[in-house]
Every structure is written in C-alpha cells, then in structure tokens.
Amino acid sequence: MQLLKGIKVENVIIEKAMEIGASLAGITSIAALKASPSYAVYDKRPYYDGYKGVEWKEEYKSVLVLALAHPESKPVLDWWSMKVPGFTPGNRALRDLSKNLKTWLGNELGIKAHALPYQIEFGGAFLKDAAVLAGLGVFGKNNLLVTPEFGSLVRLRGIFLEPELIPTGPAGFDPCKDCVMHCRKACPEDAFRSGTYERDLCKIEQDRLEAAFEIMDGSIMGIEEASDVIRYCRKCEIACPVGRAAAP
Ligand code: B12
Structure with a gap:
C-alpha cells in the first residue's frame, strides 16, 4: 500500500467512493462480519440450496x-428485470461504482480489492450486517438497515480490501426507540406478527408480485429491448419516517 503522509487512508477511500457516486460508505473488518x-442464522437455515458456508x-x-440512495421518487431504481445488467438499474449503478473503485484502489493506492457479487451463493456477503458494523446505520424494526440520512431507502454493495483498516462503525443511533413501528403495520402479510421478521x-407477497410482472419498454429500464419487470414490495422500508427530508 502506498503511503499517504498525514492522511488517514480510510478517509481517502470513503471520500473517493462518495465523489464517484456512493450516497454513503464505510469500512469494517471481515473478521467482525464473519462473526455477525x-x-x-444462515449456517442453520440458508436461503439458497447448496450453500456451504463462507469461503473467502x-x-x-x-x-x-x-x-446508494433509492428514494421513493425514483422507484425504477429498484425494479427488477433479468435483462438489466445487475438486475435492477440501482444495482447496475452500484456494480459499476464498485468496479470503478476497485480499479482506482489498485492504481492510486496500490490496494488489492475484490468487488463482491450481490448473491450469497456466488460469494457475496451479508450487506446489512456489514453496513451496520461499518457505521452506516443500525438494524431497524423493519429488519433493514436504517441510516440517519436516508432511512432504509438505500441499496448496498461490498468490496473486500486486503489491508487491515480502521473500522468506521458501529454508529450510535437509535431511531426505532419510541417509534410506533409504521414499518411493521405497513406489511401486507403481517410478516412481523411473531415479534420478529418472518422471511x-x-x-408470499414478493412471490405474488413476481407473478404480477409487467412487460415494459427498454427505455424505462435503461436497456435496448422490452422485458418482464417485477416491482418487489418495499412497504416496510417506505413506511419508515427516518431520513425523509433527504429522500422524499
Ligand atoms: C435473500 C434476500 C432477500 C429474501 C430473504 C430475506 C431474509 N432476510 O431472509 C427476500 C426476497 C424475502 C428479501 C426481501 C427484501 N429485501 Co432482500 N435481500 C436478500 C439478500 C440477497 C440476502 C439477505 C439474507 O439472506 N440475509 C440473511 C438473514 C439470516 O438475515 P436477516 O433475516 O436479515 O436476519 C439477520 C439480521 O437482522 C441480523 N441482525 C439483527 N440485529 C443485528 C444487529 C447487529 C449489530 C448486526 C451486525 C446484525 C443484526 O441478524 C439476523 C439474524 O439473526 C440481501 C443482499 C445481500 N447480499 O445481503 C438483500 C437485501 C437485504 N434486501 C434488501 C431489500 C431492500 C429487500 C426488500 C425491501 C425487497 C426489495 N424491494 O428489495 C425486502 C425487505 C424484507 C425485510 N424487511 O427484511 C436490501 C436491504 C437494504 C436495507 N436498507 O437494509 C439488501 C441488502 C439488497 C440490496 N440491494 O441492497 N430479501
């Protein structure tokens, strides 16, 4: 790693990430992430068949x-199509961002980096846990990351870095204390009925919406051809009142 005299390398990386398009960025250790x-829970009950534990x-x-902020005013960012690289326009932007950052980290700081895939079964990481440990926000009653700036209206991406860097979190923030849990009341399946999130x-609702896909013009999704588009449920994230000034 090249020396940056008097400047914390963590700050340089985070500033660069924000400069090229991230809404928020933070760092944690892989050891802490593995212990999250x-x-x-996943080792006992994986979401994907064939999951064999962490192999990093x-x-x-x-x-x-x-x-990356996903405000309610830009719903297309979260719409899903198999024809969109990265599947959603928001994830496509995050994927490009992480690839650009990886190149910059190598060229400018001499840091070896690995841009993580989204899916756990292809070597991805649990990004909410990583974000909480990196201090981007906390776990909310909606089972999502809640950030002070954008509430839950963000999507996440991770990049592994070789050096042991100083973690930027966790954050001291308690947005759900005294909240009447608008998120849980908004769920069409009452998925929090037992007191915790039930996948x-x-x-049930996500599968219903999957079946209710719509064929949409490519121009809407930023691609050449028309495709089947799914609009997954976001009621528990949209109902959260945190950060609404920034992400209306
Ligand atoms: C598989 C998946 C799904 C599945 C299963 C979800 C599940 N939780 O099991 C389905 C399709 C149902 C789903 C639904 C949704 N998802 Co989803 N999903 C994922 C994916 C790919 C993996 C998540 C996973 O399996 N986690 C493992 C299970 C065990 O975790 P868990 O149920 O959340 O429970 C753990 C945490 O709560 C944690 N925890 C609790 N308290 C604390 C405290 C601390 C300090 C720490 C560190 C951890 C921690 O411990 C729990 C286990 O005990 C991630 C992407 C990724 N690579 O991470 C996106 C992701 C989590 N999903 C996301 C979103 C937005 C959604 C939806 C809103 C749908 C949508 N429109 O995208 C809903 C919301 C559901 C909800 N309220 O949780 C975002 C979350 C963004 C955010 N702000 O948090 C992610 C990160 C994807 C992204 N593009 O950024 N999802």
Missing part, C-alpha cells in the same frame, strides 16, 4: 460498504 448474527480468501481483511411470510 446473519452468518450464525484469507488475504482480504476489510470490507468497504457502499450505499416465509414476506416471500
């Missing part, structure tokens, strides 16, 4: 977490 609650290269020690109930 999602891995313990030992040389990576830190993870850079990127968030199988959430999936």
Whole structure:
C-alpha cells in the first residue's frame, strides 16, 4: 500500500467512493462480519440450496460498504428485470461504482480489492450486517438497515480490501426507540406478527408480485429491448419516517 503522509487512508477511500457516486460508505473488518448474527442464522437455515458456508480468501481483511440512495421518487431504481445488467438499474449503478473503485484502489493506492457479487451463493456477503458494523446505520424494526440520512431507502454493495483498516462503525443511533413501528403495520402479510421478521411470510407477497410482472419498454429500464419487470414490495422500508427530508 502506498503511503499517504498525514492522511488517514480510510478517509481517502470513503471520500473517493462518495465523489464517484456512493450516497454513503464505510469500512469494517471481515473478521467482525464473519462473526455477525446473519452468518450464525444462515449456517442453520440458508436461503439458497447448496450453500456451504463462507469461503473467502484469507488475504482480504476489510470490507468497504457502499450505499446508494433509492428514494421513493425514483422507484425504477429498484425494479427488477433479468435483462438489466445487475438486475435492477440501482444495482447496475452500484456494480459499476464498485468496479470503478476497485480499479482506482489498485492504481492510486496500490490496494488489492475484490468487488463482491450481490448473491450469497456466488460469494457475496451479508450487506446489512456489514453496513451496520461499518457505521452506516443500525438494524431497524423493519429488519433493514436504517441510516440517519436516508432511512432504509438505500441499496448496498461490498468490496473486500486486503489491508487491515480502521473500522468506521458501529454508529450510535437509535431511531426505532419510541417509534410506533409504521414499518411493521405497513406489511401486507403481517410478516412481523411473531415479534420478529418472518422471511416465509414476506416471500408470499414478493412471490405474488413476481407473478404480477409487467412487460415494459427498454427505455424505462435503461436497456435496448422490452422485458418482464417485477416491482418487489418495499412497504416496510417506505413506511419508515427516518431520513425523509433527504429522500422524499
Ligand atoms: C435473500 C434476500 C432477500 C429474501 C430473504 C430475506 C431474509 N432476510 O431472509 C427476500 C426476497 C424475502 C428479501 C426481501 C427484501 N429485501 Co432482500 N435481500 C436478500 C439478500 C440477497 C440476502 C439477505 C439474507 O439472506 N440475509 C440473511 C438473514 C439470516 O438475515 P436477516 O433475516 O436479515 O436476519 C439477520 C439480521 O437482522 C441480523 N441482525 C439483527 N440485529 C443485528 C444487529 C447487529 C449489530 C448486526 C451486525 C446484525 C443484526 O441478524 C439476523 C439474524 O439473526 C440481501 C443482499 C445481500 N447480499 O445481503 C438483500 C437485501 C437485504 N434486501 C434488501 C431489500 C431492500 C429487500 C426488500 C425491501 C425487497 C426489495 N424491494 O428489495 C425486502 C425487505 C424484507 C425485510 N424487511 O427484511 C436490501 C436491504 C437494504 C436495507 N436498507 O437494509 C439488501 C441488502 C439488497 C440490496 N440491494 O441492497 N430479501
């Protein structure tokens, strides 16, 4: 790694991420991420068939977490099509951002980086846990990352970095204290009825919306051809009142 005299390398990386399009960015250690609650739960009940636990290269020690704001006023960012690279326009932007950052990290700072895929089964990481540990926000009653700036209206991406960097989190922030839980009341499947998030109930609504796909013109999704577009449920994130000034 090249020396940056008197300047914290963590700040340089985060500033660059924001300069080229991230709405938020932070850093945590891979050791902390591996010890986070999602891995313990997932090892017992994986979401994907064939999941064999975490298989990441030992040389990576830190993870850079990127968030891109997905305001309610730009719903297309979250719409899903198999024909869109990265599947949603928002994820496509995050993917491009992480690839550009990886190149910059190597060229300018001499840091070896690995841009993570989205899916866990292809080597991706649990991005909400990573974001919480990196101080972007906290776990909300909606089972999503809640950030002070944008509430839950963000999508995430991760990049593994070789050096052991100083973590930027966790954050001291408690937005759900005293909240009447608009998020839980908004759920069409009452997926929080047991007191915690129940994936199988959430999936009923997501599967219903999957079946209700619409054929949309390519220009809407930023691609050449028309495609089947799914609009997944976002009621629990949109109902959250946190950060609404920034992401109306
Ligand atoms: C598979 C998946 C789904 C599945 C299953 C979800 C599930 N939770 O099991 C389905 C299709 C149902 C789904 C639904 C949604 N998803 Co989804 N999903 C994912 C994916 C690919 C993996 C998530 C996963 O399997 N987690 C593992 C399970 C075990 O975690 P968990 O149920 O959340 O529970 C753990 C945490 O709560 C954690 N935890 C609790 N408290 C604390 C405290 C601390 C300190 C820490 C560190 C951790 C922690 O521990 C729990 C286990 O005990 C991620 C992308 C990624 N690579 O991470 C996106 C992701 C989590 N989804 C996302 C979103 C937005 C959604 C939806 C709103 C739909 C949509 N329009 O995109 C809903 C919201 C559902 C909800 N309220 O949680 C975003 C979240 C952004 C955010 N602001 O948090 C992600 C990160 C994708 C992205 N593009 O950025 N999703």
